[in-house]
Amino acid sequence: MDIKIIIDDKNIKTLTYDSPVLLSRVIRDSGCGFSFPCSGKGVCGKCRVRVTGCVSEADEREKKLTGENSAFRLACLTKATGDCELFLPDKNITALTDGLCSRYSHSPFGEGVGAAVDIGTTTVALYLYELENEKLLSVHSFANPQGIYGADVISRIEASLGEEKEKLRALISKGLEEGIAELCDKANINKEECKTAVVTGNAAMLSILLGEDVTGLSASPFTLADYFGKTVNINGMRTYIPRAISPFVGSDITCALISGSDIMKNEKLSLLVDIGTNGEMAIKKGDEIICCSCAAGPAFEGTGIRMGAPAREGAINRVWQERGKIKYSVIGDKAADGICGSALIDSLALFLSLKMTDETGLIKNPTVFEGQPAIEIADSGVYITQKDIRSAQLAKAAIRAGIDSLLNSCGAASEDLGRLILAGGFGSFISPENAEIIGLIPPGTAKRTVAVGNAAGMGASAILLSRQALEKSEITAKNAASLELATSDFFMKSYIDNMYFTKKD
Template sequence: MQVKENKMIRITVLEEEKQYQILCEEKKSIMQALLLANAEISALCGGKGICGKCKIKFLKGKTEPSDKDRKTFSEKELEDGYRLACTAYPRETAVIQLYMQKEQKIKVVAETEEKPYNGTAYRKDSDFGIAVDIGTTTIAMQLLEKSKKESISAYTGLNPQRSYGADVMSRIDAANHGWGEQLQKKIEEALEVGFSELIGKADILKEKVEEIIISGNTTMIHLLLGYSCETLGVAPFIPVNTGAVRTDSEKLFPNSGLKCSVKIIPGFSAFVGGDITAGLYYCQMQKKEGTNLFIDLGTNGEMAIGNREKILVTSVAAGPAFEGGNISCGIGSVPGAICKVDMKGRKIESLETIDGKEPLGICGSGVLEAVFELVKEAIIDETGLLEEPYFDNGFLLDEQRGKNPIVINQKDIREIQLAKSAVRAGIEVLLKRFGSTYKDIENVYLSGGFGYYVNVEKAIGIGMLPRELSRKIKPVGNTALAGAKKLLFQNAEWKKLRKLTDMVQEINLGGDKEFQEFYMEYLYFTLK
C-alpha cells in the first residue's frame, strides 16, 4: 500500500531587512515550519495560541482566522491578514511578515551580592575552567583562572529553547511530541557560542580550558543530555537521572573544539534540580547552625528550609509571569522593558525602563510593581478584580507613541495572583513542616534574576513574601552559577555535595491539603 505524502507549501518570510523561504508541510502550522527552519521566534505558551507573541501578517495566501486569532486581533487586523503563527495552517503558497519581538539583548544576572563580575588580570598560559548555569529562560557562564579562582570573562544570553515554550512543562511537551532532538541541538549550539565568546574575549587557547561545571534544573539537563522526557511530565514525575554526570566536551559539545572534562551538578527530583543544589551549596545552608530559607523565583519556584541537621525542599508552579511570560504586553528583561512603576492619585507618576530606553513592553518585576500600585490605589480590589472602566481593556501604562499600547489587563493580574499565591503557600508549608516560625528564620536568601531585581517591599505588599521576614531577606543573585564556580577544580567538594543531596528531603505539594488551603488564603490582595 502506497503511503500518500503530504505536500510541501512554499512560504516566503519577510523579517526586518531580510527575506527567505521555508517549506511548510500540509497540516503543519507556520510556527512548526519556522522552528524546523531554525528561525528565531517567540512562542512563550508553547504554541497553544495563548500568549499572542507569534504575530505574523499574511501579505499573500492568508489563512482563515482561528478562534485564537479572533480573540487576539480586531476585525480590521484579521481582514488585513494578521494571524498567530501557531494556529495558521497554510493551504497555498504564501508570503508572510514576521512581527515577533526578539529578546536577544535580555538582561541576565551573572553575579551575586558579594562579588559583581568586573573581570580581572590573568596569565594567558594559566589553566582555566568554565562555570555554566542553564536556566529555563536564560544562559549565564563565566571563565575562571584555575590558580586564582577568579572570573576572567562572562557571557549571558537567552535560552533558544524558549521558542518551544516559556516553562518546563511546555518544553517537556515539545520533547515528547518529536522536538527532543531539536531542543537538544538548540541548547548545545547556544552553549558552544557562549564558550567561543568567553575564550575569544580572554584571548586564550582552547586547550587551556580544563573543566566545565554545569548547573541547571532537571528538565534543562534532560534536554541537554538527550534523555527521554516521557516520565518527566506526568505523575509521578520520574526523571531518567538526577545524579551527578561526568562526561567530556568532545561527546557533549562536539563542535566546540574543547577537550576537557564536563561535570553536571546533581539534583533532587523532577522539579528540584542541580541549580538548587548549586544554590544551597553556595549559601552553605548545610553548615548553618540556625534555620534559613532559600527561595529561587522563576518559572518553577523552588525553595528550601534548613540547617546543618536537615533541609527540606519543594517547588511550586509559579509559571512564567515573573519573567514576562503569559503577560499580554510582557517581554523579557530587555532594554525598553518597563521594570519600575509608581502611581499617585490613581495616575502614573513615573515609569522606569531597563537602560532608560523607550518602552517596548513590561518585564516580570514591572508587572509585580504595577499590580502593587493598582492595588494600593484601589483600582484592583482584594479579589484581584480590575474596576471599571479598566476591566475590559486594561489599565494603560504607556501609549507607546502610536504603537500598540502597553497595558495591564485582568488576565495579567490573575497570572501574578496565581504565581504569588503559590510562592507564599510554599513558604508557609515549608515553615510548618520544619516546625519553625518566622522568628526562627535567620536569613531568607532570594535567588535568581527576578529575586535580584524585584522590589522586596512591593513583593511583601501583595502578600508574596511575609512582612515578618522583611529584615531578613537578602537578594543573592545567580546562586546556580555561583555554586558552579565554587565547584570548579574542587574534586574533594563533590563528595561533600553528595552529603548535601543525601540530607535533603523533598516535600511534594501536589494534592497537599495544607498547600491548597494556604494557596486559597493568599490569592487575595491585602496590602501588608
C-alpha cells in the same frame, strides 16, 4: 515556495516548501532561537513576527490577539502560501550573571580554561574562568533556544516525550557550543582551549541535554531516571553535571545552596527561594535542609500576562508613586511596549495601596482594554487586565503556599525566619517591600530579605574551581530532604488562603 528568514537585516537562511506551511513550523525548522510561550496554541499572542509576501489572511482569533490592522502576524496562526520574507525580532534577552560566591580551597575541575553554565528554562548564563588562578575571563547569556517548544518546563517535557526529543537536545547542545564559542571570543582565546565545564540547571533541562528519558517527570508519581553527580562528554568537553535533590528540585538548587548564599552559613532558620516558572525553595534549620518545588507558572516571567515581557528593552521594569502620580521606568531608551515581572509586582502592590483593586484582586474603576477590564500604567499604553491580575494571584499563591509549607515542616512561623534569600534573575529585581504587600512573601520578612543574584551559576563556578565545592554539592544533595506538595493538605489550604492579596486568617 521559498521563505527567507531575516534577523537584524541579515538573511539567515532560505527554506523551501511544497505546500502552505505555518510560520511557526518554518521558524522551528530553521533552528533560530525564538520563543513560543503557549507552545503555538494561539492563545498568548507573543509569537509576533513581521512578514511580507504571500501569507494567509488573519482570522478573528488572530485579530483579537494582535489588534485590527496590526503590522505584526502571529507565527503560530499564519501560513505562508507562497514566497515570503519572515523578519524575526532580535530578542535580546539576558540572564542575570552576577552573584555571590564563597571561598573554597582552590582545586579546579580540570586545567587551562573552563566554563560554568546555568541552563534555565528561559535563559542560559555562562562564565569562563582561567582555572589556574580562578580568574573570571568573560560572561555571556542567551535565550534558551528550546523556547520554540513553549515557555515552561512542562511543555519541554511533553515535547521531549515524542519525536522532538532529539531536536530539543540538539538545540541546547548547539546553543551551548555557540555560547562557549562566544565566551571564548569575548576573552580572546581559541574555543578549543575550553576543555572543561560544569553545567547545572533544573532536572528537566539537564535530562534533555543528556538525552535521558523524561517520562518520569511527566506524571505523578514523579521520578528522575538519573540524579546526576557525574562526568560526561558534551561537545567534546569533559563536563560535570551536579547532583539534583529531587525530580523538581534540581542541580541548580544544589548549586545555589553551596554557592555561598547565606543559607549554609546562617545559624538561624533561613530560606532560599528561586522564583521561575517553578518556585524552587529550600529551608535550613540547624543541619537539616528541606526542599520543595511548586508550579507557579510563568506569569512573573511575562507569559500569560497580556502585555507581559521578559527583561528586555521596551519592558517597564519598575512602577512607583511620586507626588500622587504613578511613575514607571522602561529598560533601554525605548517607548514602553510591555511589562516585566518586577514591575507587575510593583503595580499590584500600588493598585492595592491606592485601592484601585480590592483584596480579592478586583479592579474597582476599570478602563477597557481589548474588551477586558484593565488599568493602564500611567499613560504608557501598557495595560494590566483583570485576567492578568488573576494569573498573578495564582502564581503568588503557589509560591507563598510553598514558603508556608516549608516553615510548617520545621514547626516554625515567619517570625522565626532569620533570613529570606531570593536567588535568580527575577528574585534579584523584585522589591521585597512590594512582594510583602501583595503577600508573595510572609508579613515582616521584607527587611530580612536579601537578593543573591544567579546563585546557581555561582555554585557551578565554585564546583569548577574547587573539588571541595564539588564534594559539598554531593553531600548537600544527598542529605537534603524533599517535601512533596502535590499531596499535601497543608499546601492546598495555604494555596487557597493565599489567593487573595492579603491572606485571610
